[in-house]
Amino acid sequence: MEHQQQQSLLYASPDRSVILLDIPASISGSSPLRLLSVDPLAAPHILPEPKDPTFVFNQELLDIHNTLREAIVAALDKIRKEHGQDWCLERKTRAIDTHGPLFPFMTHGFKSNLGLLQSPSDEPLDISEYEAGASFDITDIYQSIIRNSSHHYHSLTITTASVDTHNFIIPPRSSFLLAPVQSSIGIWSKYATNVGLFDFILLDPPWPNRSAERSKFAYDTLPNHKDLLLLPLESSLRENGVVGVWVTNKPKWRQFVHQRLFPKWGLEYAGEWIWLKVTKSGEPIFNLDSVMRKPYELLLFGRKPLSRKQLAVDNKWRRGNDGERFPSPIVEGSRGSSPQPRVSRMPQKVVVAVPDLHSRKPCLKDLIKSFMPMNYTACEIFGRHLVEGWFTWGDESIKFNASEHWVPA
Template sequence: MSVVHQLSSGWLLDHLAFINNIDYQLCQHCEPTSNKTVPISSPHCGSLNVTSTLPVELSATSKVYELVTKPETDEREKNKVLMQKYTFRAELFNVTKPYVTTTDCIAFRQGNKVETQKNSSINSFNCENQECVKDEDSVCTVRKKNKRSIVFNQGELDAMEYHTKIRGLILDGTTQLVQEGLKSGLLCSLSEEQEIDNKTTPVELGSCGLAELCDMAKQLPLVDENELETVQSIDADISVPEQDVFSRITQNSSNFTKIIILMGQKYLLPPKSSFLLSDLSCMQPLLNYGEKYDVIVIDPPWQNKSVKRSKRYNYLSSWQIKQIPIPKLAAPNCLVITWVTNRQKHLQFVKEELYPYWSVETLTEWHWVKITRSGEFVFPLDSPHKKPYEGLVLGRVRRKMVSTLREPEMTVLPIPDHKLIVSVPCTLHSHKPPLTEVLKDYIVPDAKCLELFARNLQPGWTSWGNEVLKFQHVDYFITPETRN
C-alpha cells in the first residue's frame, strides 16, 4: 500500500513502497540444452535491433524461492526455476536534507539587496564622473535596471496571491500528516551524525534515448493499419519488429511481469499493464485500441525557463496540449487530472481554457507536497522561487458531450476540495507519486485508467508517452539476491 496515513487534510504516501509492492520477481525456467535463453546476469544485452520478450517471467505474487522439478529424472534439468527479485533503488528516494534552506533564502535576499545598493552606488559614481546625467537614455536604462530589481511582474504577483490563499492549508495539513509519519516510523528525525549525503550516485543508463527513438520511428516505413492488429500481446515469448512498439499497443495481460528488450536495453513490464511508445503526432494507435477510460491522468511537458536552458525535454505549447483527444478517450463521467507547475499562467490555462475546450468541468485543485525523510519541506514554504508543492487540477467530463454506452455502475463520492498528497519525492526528474490508492473512493470499481506523458508503467493502467518506459529500465532496479 502506498497510503500510509489518511487524515481529513489528505494522504501521506510511500512512493517507494508502492513500486516495490508490485513485486517484480524474476522466474526463469532454465533449459541447459537450449541456446535460445538470453542471459539475465547483465542489465544490457548488446545492440539488438529488435524488440523481444525473453523466456522469463516475473511473478507478481510468489515470494518463495524454491527449486521446482518434475518426478521424471530426465525432466529435472529442464524445469529448474531461478527466482530473482527486483526492487527499485532506495537511494533514489534518499532525500534527507532540504534542497534549499530558509537560511539560504535569507542570504539570497540579503545578497540581492546588497548587490542592488552596490550597483546603485556605482551607477551614481559613474554618472557624476562621466556626466552621464546629460545622457537621458543612459539615465533611463539605469533606472529601468534598478526598477526591475524591486518590482514584480504580473505573473509573480499572481503566484504570491495564490500562495497566500493556500499557505495555511499546506502548512497545517502537512504538519498533521508528518506528525503521524513520525509516530509510525515512516519518517524519522535524523541527527547530524545519522544524516547521509543527499547526493545519490547517478544511475548510468544505456545510450538508448526513448524520445529520440520516437523521432527515429517516424523515418520507418509506414505500417498498414488495416493489416496490423491493434494490440501485441506479451503473453508468450515472441520477437517483433521495433516499429510495432510505435504502431500499436503493447500489452502484458498476464499475472506475471515480463522483460522486453528495446535497442539492447531491458525494461520491466508489470502485470496487467499496457503502453504505447509515441509522441503527440502518433496517437492514432491509442485511439484504435478502442478503450474508454474512467480516469485520465495527464502530466504535460510545460514550457518554462529552466526547461529552455537545460533542454532536458521538448515542451509543448498550449495549442499542442489542446490537441490531445481527451473527448475520444474518455468514458462518461471520466475523472481528468492534470499536473500543473506553480506558474499561474499554466493553472489558469487548464481551468479557463483547456478543460472547457475538452468539455471537462473543473472540480477542484489538490496539492502534492514534497518533504524530506525527516518531514521538512524540500524548499522553504515561503521561498520566493521554487515552492515545496505542485498542483493537480481535477475535473469530470460532462456527460452530455460523450457517448452513454458505458455508464458508471455506482455513484462515487464527490471529489473533496484542496486535498494534500504528501510524500518524499524521487530524485529522478518528474517521477510523480502514484494516484491509484488515493483515487479509489472517487472512481468506479475496476476503473479503466490511462496516464498520458507517462514515464513508468502501473499494473492495471494503460500508459502513453515518448518516454513511457523510462523508469522501467532495469538499471533503476537492483537484485539483492538470486537463489535456486
C-alpha cells in the same frame, strides 16, 4: 495490491485529506523488484531572497499560494503529531546524476530510426502470448499499441537498428503506446473507442521550463503548449469521467488548463490536490513562503458532467471505495428551466512525498480509486512509467520500466 498500499502509503488522516506517500514504492506496485532512486534530500534548498520584505515577484502566484498555505501547514502539523516516523522508505540507490534518469534512455535512438518504421498495425501486440524476454525490433513496437493482458509481470527486449538491446519490465494488465503524442492521436483515439473509453485520464505535460531545458538528462518540453488542445479527450472520456492535469507553479499554465483545456474537453472544474515536496525529515524542500520558488505542485481536476439520463444511476460508488465521502451530482434549475447537472467535487488532498528523480511523480493509482467505479479504466498521457492495469501514452512511456532501473527487493 494491498501489499503495495501498505508499502507506499506511510500515513493517511482519517478523512484521507492528508497523505504521506513513498514515491518509488507507489510506482513499484506489486512488483517483487525495487525501483532505483536517488538519495532523499537531507536539508531544504537555500534560495536567494529579495532584501525588501514587501517585494512581490508575481502577485497571482502569491494569491494562489495564500489560498493553499493553511492546508499545507495543517497537513505538516498533522503528520508530525500523528506519524512521527520516517518521511520516506529506505531507498535503493546508485551513484547517478540526481537531476537525470538512472541511465541514458533510448528514446532519442528510437527517434533516429523513425524513417524506417512501417505503418502501425491496427491490432494491439499482446506480449503475454510470447515467452518472457522475447525480443522485438523497434519497428514492431514504436507507434503501436503494446499490452500485457496477463496477471503477471512480463519482460520485453527491444532491439534498435544499431543492434542495441534494451530490456523492460511490463506490469500486469498494462498497455502502452510509445510514440510522440502530437503525431499519434489517431492511434490513441481508436484504441480509446475500442476499450469503451476511459474513466480517468491523467496528464503530466512537459510544460516549458528552464530547468528541464537546461538539463541534458531531462526531457523534451512542449514546443507549443497549445498542442494540448488537439487532444480529443472530450470523445475519449466516459460520462462522469475525471481528467487530472499536473501543473507547475507558473500561473500561466494554471490559467490555460482552467480557461482553455477544460472548456475544450467539456469538463467542469472539480478540485485540486497539492503535492508537497519535503526532505527526509519532513521539511519543505524550499521555504514555504519563498518568493522565487514553491515546494509544491498542483494537480487540477476536471470532470465530465453526467447527462440527465445518467443522473438516475445508483451513486454508492461515489462515496468512495476507501470510505471517503464526496458530493454526488445534483440537478439545479428553476421551474420552467432545463435542469443542469453539476459534477462531483474531488475533495482537496495534500499529498506529502519526498521527491525522487527529475520528473518522477507520485503514482496516483491507489489514491484515485476511491473516486472511480470498480474496475475503472485509466490512461496516463506523457507518462514516464507503466502502471499496473493502466494504459500509458507518450514517447517516454516506458522510461522508468527499463530493467536497469530495478533491483531485487
